[in-house]
Every structure is written in C-alpha cells, then in structure tokens.
Amino acid sequence: MGRLTGGDPSLLRRINSAVVLHALRGAGSPTLTDLTRVTGLSRPTVEGVIEGLIEAGLVAESVPEEGGTRRQGRPARRFRFRVEAGHLLGIEIGPHRVAALVSGLDGRIIGAASRDVSDTASADDRLDRVRVVTADVLRRTGVSRSNLRAVGVACPGIVETDGTVRLGVALPGWTGLALGQRIQRSFRCPVLVENDANAAVVAEHWKGVAKDCDDVVFVLAGLSPGAGSLINGRLHRGFGGAAGEIGALHLLGRQLRPERLLSRTDEPLHPLDEQAVTEVFAMAKKGDARAQAAVDRYVQRLVHDVAALALALDPELVVIGGWAAGLDGVLEPLRNELSRYCLRPPRVVLSLLREAAVATGALRIALDHAEEELFAVEGTAARD
Amino acid sequence: MGRLTGGDPSLLRRINSAVVLHALRGAGSPTLTDLTRVTGLSRPTVEGVIEGLIEAGLVAESVPEEGGTRRQGRPARRFRFRVEAGHLLGIEIGPHRVAALVSGLDGRIIGAASRDVSDTASADDRLDRVRVVTADVLRRTGVSRSNLRAVGVACPGIVETDGTVRLGVALPGWTGLALGQRIQRSFRCPVLVENDANAAVVAEHWKGVAKDCDDVVFVLAGLSPGAGSLINGRLHRGFGGAAGEIGALHLLGRQLRPERLLSRTDEPLHPLDEQAVTEVFAMAKKGDARAQAAVDRYVQRLVHDVAALALALDPELVVIGGWAAGLDGVLEPLRNELSRYCLRPPRVVLSLLREAAVATGALRIALDHAEEELFAVEGTAARD
Structure with a gap:
C-alpha cells in the first residue's frame, strides 16, 4: 500500500x-x-x-x-x-559449438562468431573456447568490453539464479559449475546465465516464428530433449529452474529404467549420443529397416514429450528446434499424433532461427537486462 | 505510455x-x-x-x-x-455430487449444502440439482439472491471464458453446454465458470496445504485425471483453457490407442468408471492378486501423469486430491518415482480440503471477482 x-x-x-x-x-x-x-x-x-x-x-x-x-x-x-551507447553480448555454449552475437541497444545484431568444440571437452576447455569466441566477436565489431551493458549466456542444464549449473548432464563437468562466476571474470557488466531451451523460446518470440504468440513451448530436440516455455509472454522457469526438463519422460512412458534403456541392443538412440542418432537417421534414409524402426521410436518419443508439454501447458504454439529441426518429416507425425491426444492441439512449426536460436535468446536476455536499467520504472512496463 | x-x-x-x-x-x-x-x-x-x-x-x-x-x-x-454487505456463492458440479458454499465478503464460509446425483444424470437433471442445492444453502444462511455479489461454478471439462463447456467427457451432455448462461438465469450477479481442478488448486492455495506456495499443481485424480496449476500464485489456464488436461497422457506412454485400452481384458481400470476402480481397489486390499496388479497399473499411470506435469512445470508442490486422496499408499510410490525421474522433485502431499476443495475454489473465484470490484485500482494489487 x-x-x-x-x-x-x-x-x-x-x-x-x-x-x-x-x-x-x-x-x-x-x-x-x-x-x-x-x-x-x-x-x-x-x-x-x-x-x-x-x-x-x-x-x-x-x-x-x-x-x-x-x-x-x-x-x-x-x-x-544512441543505440551505440551500449552493446550486448549473447553467448551460446553447446555440446559441439560455442557461438557469440553482439548487438547495440536496439538489439540489431552487428557481429557473430563461433567455434566448434568437442562434446567431450572439459568445462575448462569449453570456457577457453568461450573466451576465444568472445574476443573474436568483439574484435570484429570493434566493441570494447567497457561498452558492454550485459552479457547473456545460454547452455544446457538447470541453471540457478546465481548462474551456477545445478544439473547439466549434456556437457562434461557441467553439473555444479559456477558458470556465471567464471564468465563474470572476463567482464565488468552483469552476466546472466540461462538454460538453452529457455533462451531459444525467448529468441523465437523476439525474432522468430513466435513473434505474435505469448504462449509458446520451444522443444530443443536432438540431445536429451529440453523445452522452454513462455506463459503470457513471460519465460516460465519453474520453481527450481527445471521447468521443461522433460528428458526423463519417455523412460516413464516405456516403464523402463535408464540403465535398461542404455543397454538395450535394439535401442541405438542413446539420447545423448547425437552422432549415433545422426548416423541412424542417415541409414534409415538409405532404406535400412532396423534404422527406420529406431527413427520411428525416436519420433514417437519426441511426440510423447511434446504431448506431455502440450497437455500440461496448453500452449498456442509449439516450436521444434535444435537438432530435430533438420529432420525431414518429423513435423507431420507430430501434428497427427498431437491432434489425436490433445484436447486442443497446438500449432506445431519448425524453428525459424534454427542454430542461431540459443545465442539470439542469450543476446535478448542481456538486452532485457539493459532495457530494464534504461527504461524500467516501478509500475511501468519495460517493453512496449 | x-x-x-x-x-x-x-x-x-x-x-x-x-x-x-x-x-x-x-x-x-x-x-x-x-x-x-x-x-x-x-x-x-x-x-x-x-x-x-x-x-x-x-x-x-x-x-x-x-x-x-x-x-x-x-x-x-x-x-x-461490513462483511455482510455482500455474499458469495461457490458451486461444485461433479459426477456424483452437487455442492454449494456461501460466504460473506471476508470469505468465511457461513453455510454449505450438497446433494448426490447420478453419474448418468442428464445435463438438465444435473442443473435441476444445482437449483435445489442453491435454494437450500441460501435458505439455510438467510442470504437473499439480491445480496450475492458473484457466483463461482466449478465442473469437469475445458471451460471457455464465456462459461461454455468446450469439452467435458466426464458428465453426460456436458460438451457444448452453455453452462454459464444456464446458471446465470437464476442470478442477477456475475456467474463465473471454472474447471474443477483449476478451482481446487485455487482453494488449496487459499485455505489448504498450498497456503505458502505460489507454484503448485493440484492433481484431481479418480476420474480421468485433470490438473490445475498456479504459476507465481496465478491460475494457469492455458491458451485454450485446456492446461493440465492430462487424461490422454497414459495412452501415449503405453503406445496404446484408446479403443484398445478400453477393450483390454486385463485392464479393469477404465479411467471414467469410478465405481469399478473403487471395487478393484477393495479387492486388492483383500489380497486379490489380479486386482493388486490393476492397482499397481493405476498408481503407475498416476505417477506418469504427475511426473509429466512436474517435468513440464517444475512446481514447488504437488497436491493430490479428488478420489485418489482417499487411497492408502498412493503417496509413497509417487514420491519414490518422482525422485527417480524428476531432476528436482517437488514435494507431494495430499489435499487438505479433500471433497470440499472444488466448491471452496469456486467460492474463492467468486470472491476474487467481488474483491476486484471492491478493491482493484489499475496498477495496484487486488490482494495483499
């Protein structure tokens, strides 16, 4: 009062x-x-x-x-x-790639850089790669570190509000990593760490297929699937930052224990082995029946995960991104099955931003922070 | 601006x-x-x-x-x-029971009434029962209709914002029913219709186990399970009002089509046949092995549904209510399984309000409406 x-x-x-x-x-x-x-x-x-x-x-x-x-x-x-009065940096740290984007205060991207990284690289090696990519993009754009207003970082895993990775099985040495603190050492401005799927949904809402939707689920498929959700236009992180971490769902659906799934000989789709998955999909395209069966199981699992999200959240739109966005024919089975099981099936579309989604979202999160400082006044909206 | x-x-x-x-x-x-x-x-x-x-x-x-x-x-x-300056009415329309609660403007319940109703009753018969229960509770409390500020109604199904039931398979003749309009005929004040699980989560947040939690999922089990969610203390209805309608999930999990599920001879737990479910649980208690297997399947299904919600939403608290709240030993398996599959398992507790949860939520929804009119000023919070 x-x-x-x-x-x-x-x-x-x-x-x-x-x-x-x-x-x-x-x-x-x-x-x-x-x-x-x-x-x-x-x-x-x-x-x-x-x-x-x-x-x-x-x-x-x-x-x-x-x-x-x-x-x-x-x-x-x-x-x-003066959009050049400050700059923002968005960093994606993925299993295979580290990428960075720079924009001015208007959010227009003025530079990008990326480097491949091995999915077995240690956390230290991955952070070294982050430093290289960051230095690269700043050099290319001529932006000095002192001119950065905020840095957004997006990576797999459950991220605490202080930037520590509570749980991140997709990257070696990731669980427990004080990621925000580590990256903060290179910058004087605030560093904000976010889950990759969460960043991706923010990006699609900003510059992608979800521009006109405030109730969106982004499914980052390929590795163990994760999802990010906007509810009424706002990122839904969940009570412990774990909302949308649906990777375990299919295990329930199949009544299998994880250890059994991993040892099943007819189950080549270890959810974390992206390379194996890609090979299996290539084999299926060439007509290999066993591979086709594995592909069918993969799609079925994706359908199940997405349906669970759709039933729980009832979004207007589901965006499929990450690795599965490159799959031929993953969309039609998804739509068909969702219309069978959901009382009100959402629209299902592929990501528009594709591999740029996560880094773009990290940039938007940095921009949000900067705009809050510039524009936010208690009781007024920070965005128009 | x-x-x-x-x-x-x-x-x-x-x-x-x-x-x-x-x-x-x-x-x-x-x-x-x-x-x-x-x-x-x-x-x-x-x-x-x-x-x-x-x-x-x-x-x-x-x-x-x-x-x-x-x-x-x-x-x-x-x-x-003057809490007596206006009164609120909360009505629950369930498969077996119609119930009503009355309160003053302070939300303190001053009267209750209920009547059994057959789960095969037509919509007209069910609405007749609503009129009888309403007249009964108003007579008992001495509250005149003209003194009612708002009426809340909660029932199974997906409810449109105009009070029409978009889909409601649990009650005969429910899909497409203009429920708000029908009940409005008996009142001069606003009538607000809400899904039963949504009402229940509001109730537990108000007077039940979720008083101190703003991120809560209420699972209304027993019939085809539905769920209601609070996110940051606010009811999450979903884009089409269908959030939490997870009844179809187990079908996906088992890779079965509905028609197959219903005809399976070893599957006595038709999700909509509450009577049959009760009998099977009683048989299991007496040591019947086949019934015990069915109970195990039921619990497994409930676990799966709740896990899907927990993974999608990451709530602080899951409240089990409805019919399953009366089951011995449904809680422990739920907790165990959730701790296996959720990255950050929520607390799981039974409903405190039990069979009063849905009607209490309907009352709170009416009270919210009245308080908005009394207290709400643009830019200020309606509740303290």
Missing part, C-alpha cells in the same frame, strides 16, 4: 526520462515539439530530460540530412537514441 | 477508497486516527472516503463494547468493514 501514497520527485524524473527515451526509440529523429506531443510532458520538462540523457550519452542531436526539404528559419533541433 | 501522464481525480478517489477499505479489512475496528496513520492519507480525505463507504453500505460505525476501558471525553468513532 505504501506506493499508493506520497510522491517521489526522483521517481518522477526517472519516469519522465523513461517516457522520453521510449518515445525517442520509437520515432526516427523527433524534435522537442514531437516529443512534447507524444509524451504529454511540458516543453521545459522534455528539454531538461533531453539535457540529462545527452549528458548520460544515451541521446545525441541528430545531424540534419543534406539536401532535405528546406524551410524558412532555423531548423528545429532533432534528437536520436 | 498513456498512463504515465495526466491525472484523473475520480481514479484518485477510487484509489483512496480502496486504500481505506484495505486498511479497514486488515484492522479490527480502527478509528479515523488509526486509518490516517495506516493509509498516509489526510484526515479530511479519510473522513470523506469513510462517508462514501458508509453510504455504499460497505462500512459501518462499530458499536463500542460495553465495559471496555473508559477514558476521559467522548470516545473516538470506530469503523468496521
């Missing part, structure tokens, strides 16, 4: 700054008059705010274009949001 | 009213001085608001207790929130 009473002039200044900054981001190069009209603030207030934002380096006076339409008298000053 | 600018005096009055009403509900019988201190509002403002609330019938001057400590001079006027 406290916030219903009293007034806070510094809060008011922050609100006004946020409003003007929002308006500046939305418009091209507005004049003071434009800003006064859009924000509803008085001209002296807008002038004061703009002065402060210029001092903070977030706003610049835009240079009038040569040869533009001339009018009588001195042209009105125009202003622009 | 519109709400960041401008001021609305009527909004301010509403905020002040809500603040004073909140304070009145929290305190016993505060004086104007108490209210001024608690709300931070000026004395004239509080006086004006109190005057308005008394006119609206929501506040009364409390009568000073006889024999209380005497002080010099005229005693300060004290005020109280």
